[in-house]
């Protein structure tokens with residue numbers, strides 16, 4: 001079994017992010033939304049998303065937040081700490097939380113509760129990947145790039161901090177093997193690994 005395989009190519013990501021941007025621009029026409037990027041996984045997605053929105057003709061603000069889960073990652077508790085907070089107030093703003101992946105939904109649910117208390121006019125979630133079947137909260141993603149349940153790396157998504165700068169989204173088929181030998185995926189960086197096929 002191959003350790004990993006390309007799940008979404010650069011071209012597929014480009015087209016899907018463009019469509020998401022178009023949908024956001026249609027729904028927020030005449031507004032200047034505030035896009036809240038949750039560090040670090042969503043920064044590459046955010047960078048492409050806002051450029052597509054700019055090309056379509058929408059002005060946006062961006063701000064950044066960083067959260068970290070309490071306790072072991074294998075046992076999500078839903079208790080999340082804000083490590084870096086926003087610099088802008090949310091009162092009266094149309095706010096879009098931009099996430100890399102919504103998995104159990106615990107982190108974004110916590111975030112939405114915290115941000116709701118700041119009186120935004122609207123508050124929506126835009127995620128590159130929606131692992132809908134793994135949800136243990138009633139959170140719904142308003143704008144989802146791809147629905148997928150595999151473990152993904154690349155395009156901002158990491159495995160133990162690595163592989164964020166791969167230009168496409170790669171599914172790791174054997175996460176346990178990669179955990180034992182973290183360098184096992186290094187060949188993905190070899191020339192012509194097919195991110196654009």
Ligand code: IMP
Pocket residue numbers: 041076099100101102103104105106107108150151152153157158159
């Ligand atoms: P949850 O929705 O609270 O369970 O947490 C989602 C977070 O877990 C994401 O923002 C990612 O940081 C991380 N995560 C979940 N699935 C993956 C994956 O397939 N690749 C990389 N990170 C993931």
Ligand code: MG
Pocket residue numbers: 038039040041100101
């Ligand atoms: Mg994250």
